[in-house]
Amino acid sequence: MDGKPGRALRAGVMVCFRDEDTNDLLWQARLGVLPPIDSTCIAIADGVETEYKVEEIRFEFLHRDVAEIIGYVDGVPQFGDFVPSVMTHTGPVVIVSEL
Numbered sequence: 887m888d889g890k891p892g893r894a895l896r897a898g899v900m901v902c903f904r905d906e907d908t909n910d911l912l913w914q915a916r917l918g919v920l921p922p923i924d925s926t927c928i929a930i931a932d933g934v935e936t937e938y939k940v941e942e943i944r945f946e947f948l949h950r951d952v953a954e955i956i957g958y959v960d961g962v963p964q965f966g967d968f969v970p971s972v973m974t975h976t977g978p979v980v981i982v983s984e985l
Contacts, residue, residue, distance in 0.1 A: 899978065906941050906983040920978055926985065938982035948977040
């Protein structure tokens with residue numbers, strides 16, 4: 887496979903994790919199975935682990951981002967401000983609270 891991501895990278899559905907109190911988007915992840923309610927999950931950001939409890943799972947209409955590429959950092963495209971497309975898709979949103 888020569889170090890190239892294959893089909894496994896595209897498996898699952900994109901899941902949004904939102905804070906229960908503020909509704910802020912905490913992170914997104916591609917998952918094959920949604921976490922059960924009352925389970926815990928861990929987010930690692932800047933080397934810090936934060937544990938969250940799954941409070942609720944919703945399905946919402948989500949817009950795709952069609953923002954333009956404004957540059958590259960180490961070969962990774964950087965996008966401008968979020969620009970919603972006119973097309974939407976239904977996506978799972980996991981509501982979590984920090985433990």
